[in-house]
Structures are given as C-alpha cells and as structure tokens.
Amino acid sequence: MTSSLGWALADGWTVARRTLIHWRMQPGIVIFGWFFPVLMMLMFGALLGGAMEMPDGQSYYELLVPGIFTLAMLFGLEGTMTAVATDVSKGVTDRFRSLPMSSAAVVLGRCIADMLDSVVTLIVLIAAGLALGWRWHGTLPEALAAFGLLLLLRFALLWVGIFIGLSVKNVQSITVVQVLVWPVGFLSSAFVMTSTMPSWLGAIAQWNPMSSTATAARSLFDNPGAVAGSWIGGHAGAAAVIWPLLIVAVFLPLSARRFRNLSR
Amino acid sequence: MSAERVIVANDVRKNYRGGAEGAGLNGFDLEVAAGTVVGLLGPNGAGKTTAVRILSTLLDLDSGEAAVAGYDIRRQAREVRRRIGLVGQYAAVDEILTGRQNLVLFGRLNHLSHAAAVRRADELLQRFSLGAAANQPAAKYSGGMRRRLDLAASLIVAPAVLFVDEPTTGLDPAGRIEVWSAVRDLVGGGTTVLLTTQYLEEADQLADRISMLKAGRVVAEGTPDELKAELGADWLDLVLADPAEVPRVLALVERLADGDVRVEDLRVSIPVKDRTRALVEVATSLAEAKIEPEDITLRRPTLDEVFLHLTGTGV
Numbered sequence: 001m002t003s004s005l006g007w008a009l010a011d012g013w014t015v016a017r018r019t020l021i022h023w024r025m026q027p028g029i030v031i032f033g034w035f036f037p038v039l040m041m042l043m044f045g046a047l048l049g050g051a052m053e054m055p056d057g058q059s060y061y062e063l064l065v066p067g068i069f070t071l072a073m074l075f076g077l078e079g080t081m082t083a084v085a086t087d088v089s090k091g092v093t094d095r096f097r098s099l100p101m102s103s104a105a106v107v108l109g110r111c112i113a114d115m116l117d118s119v120v121t122l123i124v125l126i127a128a129g130l131a132l133g134w135r136w137h138g139t140l141p142e143a144l145a146a147f148g149l150l151l152l153l154r155f156a157l158l159w160v161g162i163f164i165g166l167s168v169k170n171v172q173s174i175t176v177v178q179v180l181v182w183p184v185g186f187l188s189s190a191f192v193m194t195s196t197m198p199s200w201l202g203a204i205a206q207w208n209p210m211s212s213t214a215t216a217a218r219s220l221f222d223n224p225g226a227v228a229g230s231w232i233g234g235h236a237g238a239a240a241v242i243w244p245l246l247i248v249a250v251f252l253p254l255s256a257r258r259f260r261n262l263s264r
Numbered sequence: 265m266s267a268e269r270v271i272v273a274n275d276v277r278k279n280y281r282g283g284a285e286g287a288g289l290n291g292f293d294l295e296v297a298a299g300t301v302v303g304l305l306g307p308n309g310a311g312k313t314t315a316v317r318i319l320s321t322l323l324d325l326d327s328g329e330a331a332v333a334g335y336d337i338r339r340q341a342r343e344v345r346r347r348i349g350l351v352g353q354y355a356a357v358d359e360i361l362t363g364r365q366n367l368v369l370f371g372r373l374n375h376l377s378h379a380a381a382v383r384r385a386d387e388l389l390q391r392f393s394l395g396a397a398a399n400q401p402a403a404k405y406s407g408g409m410r411r412r413l414d415l416a417a418s419l420i421v422a423p424a425v426l427f428v429d430e431p432t433t434g435l436d437p438a439g440r441i442e443v444w445s446a447v448r449d450l451v452g453g454g455t456t457v458l459l460t461t462q463y464l465e466e467a468d469q470l471a472d473r474i475s476m477l478k479a480g481r482v483v484a485e486g487t488p489d490e491l492k493a494e495l496g497a498d499w500l501d502l503v504l505a506d507p508a509e510v511p512r513v514l515a516l517v518e519r520l521a522d523g524d525v526r527v528e529d530l531r532v533s534i535p536v537k538d539r540t541r542a543l544v545e546v547a548t549s550l551a552e553a554k555i556e557p558e559d560i561t562l563r564r565p566t567l568d569e570v571f572l573h574l575t576g577t578g579v
C-alpha cells in the first residue's frame with residue numbers, strides 16, 4: 001500500500017514536472033497568465049476606483065485587492081480545463097492510462113502543477129497589491145490563513161476544471177465556460193460590497209462561494225467590506241471552508257468516475 | 265500452439281449507449297500468434313478503434329472475454345498494461361516538449377530511473393532517426409516525425425504486444441512510407457503488433473495476417489495472399505471516348521476477363537488475373553481495332569470491392 005501511494009506521488013510529481021517544463025519552454029504565455037489578474041487590478045482600481053465610494057475615504061484597493069485574489073483563483077479554472085481537455089483530445093491522457101503508472105497520478109500531477117501556478121499568481125498579485133497601496137492590517141498568521149483560504153478555493157475549483165475538461169467533446173467548447181466564468185466572478189462581492197446591489201441580486205451574490213472567500217479574506221486582512229450584514233456574510237469564515245469542501249465532495253468523485261470511463 | 269497466442273478475444277461485445285461516436289463490437293473474435301503482425305482492416309465505424317481500446321484496457325467491454333499476453337484484460341488490467349504499448353489514432357505526444365523530453369517523461373512514468381530514461385530516450389531517438397530533432401519541440405515536427413516519436417514512446421519498455429491504431433491516417437505519402445518502415449523495423453525485433461487500418465494496401469504491406477472487420481465483427485481472416493486469392497482479380501479500367509465503342513470493346517476484352525466485366529457510362533472495368541499481360545493484350549487489341557481510349561489504368565480492388573466480394577454486401 002505504501003509503495004503504491006509512493007508511486008502515485010512519484011508519478012504525480014513526474015506529471016507535474018511536465019507542466020513546469022512547459023513554463024520553461026513557453027515563458028511568455030505563462031508570464032502573461034500570471035500578470036493578467038494584475039491587469040484586472042489596475043483596470044478596476046485605476047479606471048473605476050475613483051467612482052467607488054469607500055467608507056472613511058479609504059482607498060478602493062483596500063476592498064478590491066482581496067476580491068481580485070479571489071477572482072484569480074476562479075480564473076485559474078480555465079487553465080485547468082484547457083490543459084485537461086487538450087490532453088484528452090490529443091490522446092496524451094490515453095497514453096497515460098495505458099501505462100503501468102498510478103492512474104491517480106495523472107490528476108494528482110495536474111493538481112500539483114496548478115496549485116504551484118496559483119501560488120505564483122498570488123505572489124505576483126500580493127506584490128502588485130502592496131505596490132498599489134493595499135495593506136493587510138491584521139497579523140501575519142491571519143494573512144497566511146487568508147491565503148490558505150484562497151488556495152483552498154482554488155483547490156476546489158480545480159476539480160470543477162478537471163471534471164469539465166474531461167467532459168467536453170472538444171477543446172473549442174471550453175470557450176463557452178470561459179465566458180460563463182465572468183458572470184460567476186462578477187456576481188459576487190469581489191468588486192463591490194453586495195449592499196450596493198439591488199437586494200435580490202445582493203442576496204444571490206452573497207451566497208456565491210466567491211463572496212464567502214473574498215469576505216473571509218477581507219476579514220482576516222482587516223480590510224473593509226468584511227461585514228455584510230446577512231447570515232451567510234456573518235459566517236463567511238466558516239462558509240469559505242465549507243463551500244470549497246462541498247465543491248470537492250461533489251466534483252472529485254465525479255472527475256474520478258469520468259476519468260475511469262473516458263471513452264472517446 | 266495455444267501458449268503462443270498473445271491476443272485472444274472471444275465473443276467480445278460493446279454497445280455504445282445513445283449510439284454516440286464510437287462503433288460497437290458485436291461478437292468480436294480474434295487470435296494473434298506471438299511475433300506476428302495482424303492487420304485489423306475495415307471501413308470507418310467498423311469498430312477497429314473500439315477493439316484496440318478494449319484490448320489495451322482503455323475501455324470496458326459489455327460481455328465476452330479477452331486476454332493479452334496471457335492476462336485477462338478486465339481482472340488483470342495492470343499486468344496487461346505492463347506488457348503493451350499503444351499508438352493511438354492521434355500522435356499522443358506533448359507538443360510543447362521536445363522529442364527527448366517526451367521520451368524521458370514517458371520513460372519516468374514507466375518507472376525507469378532518470379538516468380535510464382535519458383539513455384533509453386537517446387537510443388530510441390537514434391533508432392527512429394529523430395536524433396537531429398531531439399531538442400526541438402514536437403510541435404515543429406512533421407506528421408511523419410510526430411508519428412515516429414509516438415511509436416518510440418510506446419516502445420520505451422519493449423512491449424510484448426504493440427497496438428497501432430491507424431498509424432498513417434492523415435499523413436502525406438512521404439510520412440506514410442516513414443511510418444511503414446518504422447513499423448517493419450519493430451517487427452524485426454520480435455514484437456507482436458495489432459495494427460488497424462482503413463487501407464488495404466497498408467495491411468498488405470505490413471501484416472502477416474489480416475482480419476476484416478465489419479459492423480463490429482470479423483467477417484474474413486487470412487494472410488493477404490489468401491484473401492487476395494479469394495478475391496482474385498485486379499481491375500483494368502478503360503475510359504472510352506465514344507459510347508458507340510462500348511459494345512466493340514466488350515467483345516474484344518471478353519476473353520481476357522476473369523469474372524464479370526462492369527460497364528458504367530464510358531467506363532469499362534475488367535477483372536484480370538495477370539496484370540501486365542492483360543494490360544499489354546488489351547492495349548494491342550484496342551490499337552488493332554483503331555480504338556483510342558481516353559484513359560487506361562490498372563488498379564487493385566478497393567476496400568469496397570473486397571467487402572463486396574467477401575460478404576456479398578458493400579461497406
């Protein structure tokens with residue numbers, strides 16, 4: 001048992017290293033991917049930030065930056081989906097499946113690579129946020145806990161990405177999902193406090209898992225926008241853990257089943 | 265004898281619910297002797313790929329039994345995977361990685377040490393004449409090179425059985441010849457190969473025995489020569505300039521025909537036994553009768569005609 005777990009980890013790392021080689025072979029694409037959320041931060045902060053009314057005249061970046069962190073975790077899903085769907089359509093997944101390697105390793109490798117990617121994305125974003133004047137006002141452990149929650153959300157969405165990637169018939173249909181990611185991201189507290197939305201829309205937005213993570217992160221960073229005055233908003237910390245676990249509980253078994261039954 | 269059969273399939277059935285993309289299998293039987301190349305020949309949708317995917321443990325079967333290298337494909341899938349190589353319909357290589365990086369990756373996943381994987385990669389790159397392109401991303405390879413890299417990747421741990429699914433589909437003639445010679449080299453090394461193809465010529469070139477697949481079952485089996493003998497003739501096609509000449513030509517070629525002559529508008533198709541002799545004789549008699557055809561060609565029977573002949577129904 002230990003040895004099969006050992007092989008799963010070793011094979012998983014081998015598969016993940018393949019993605020690291022991609023980074024080295026195509027640095028331009030990868031670096032663009034890391035800086036895209038920074039671009040969003042600048043777009044929203046600099047272009048729209050002036051029109052945002054913040055309590056006590058605080059900088060909009062105080063609210064926006066944790067929101068962009070959350071959104072970046074959501075957008076990471078696209079990379080996962082595309083990578084998984086491309087491997088399926090090119091037959092690479094079949095080759096993996098016909099090897100005597102651990103079958104969990106294919107997915108594990110994707111997981112390791114994408115989590116590393118998200119850590120780099122977060123580091124780039126933190127640096128950009130700090131440069132633009134965003135600060136965390138809580139303690140360092142609190143800040144680390146917030147980053148932990150963000151990565152937990154990314155981990156959960158990873159399984160959504162793997163599931164969709166394994167399910168689509170061709171890579172082109174990914175575009176549809178790439179478009180749908182936007183309303184999911186925007187219908188949350190990522191950019192504005194939900195209290196500024198029409199009440200019914202605000203209620204939906206508050207129940208968005210993105211909002212829970214964003215709100216919980218803001219609270220841990222001691223940034224504005226943390227208190228939302230609703231049941232789900234008041235329990236954002238718990239929700240930021242429960243939502244991702246729920247997503248994993250649904251999509252991990254679904255992905256595992258898809259993987260076993262791939263029958264292109 | 266039975267110990268030497270490395271692939272055995274017995275009444276294998278597979279239905280695709282919802283009739284999706286793949287063609288199912290409908291009582292598929294196959295026996296492949298060690299060290300031979302068997303061609304699974306059939307039109308699109310006959311179930312060739314389904315058969316390969318089932319035998320290589322990628323797809324579960326509904327009923328029936330199959331064993332590869334002596335292991336049951338369902339109960340001992342892992343043992344089967346240790347002993348097979350798979351070359352799917354698409355060159356399954358990572359296009360961003362170089363040829364060498366691809367082979368090292370798949371070597372590592374075959375649980376070779378890093379040093380052994382690198383050594384094996386270099387051997388295979390040489391063997392498949394990819395040494396010069398070893399450090400180029402696979403995306404820059406030609407179709408034939410990519411296919412060769414794909415073949416190399418499936419041979420990292422010398423497999424007992426190699427499945428090759430339509431190796432030359434989508435390749436230009438040069439790429440096709442490259443891949444053919446690569447497959448022939450393999451066979452020299454004693455690997456058992458199950459090859460699927462839509463091309464009669466390809467099966468003829470590469471396979472020791474051919475199984476013809478139609479609608480999910482094997483409808484004919486034998487060596488290429490046996491099948492051809494059964495099938496008989498090549499075809500000599502004449503295209504005439506004037507419809508009035510058709511009856512005259514029919515009278516002239518009748519004695520050369522090995523079977524029924526077919527007429528379709530201005531095209532007269534004559535089944536012939538001895539290709540060259542027939543061509544010379546037809547050309548001479550036409551010249552003597554002062555008939556100048558628009559075109560005159562010799563051709564092998566098409567897959568369609570093979571099926572027509574062997575099964576009495578078209579593809």
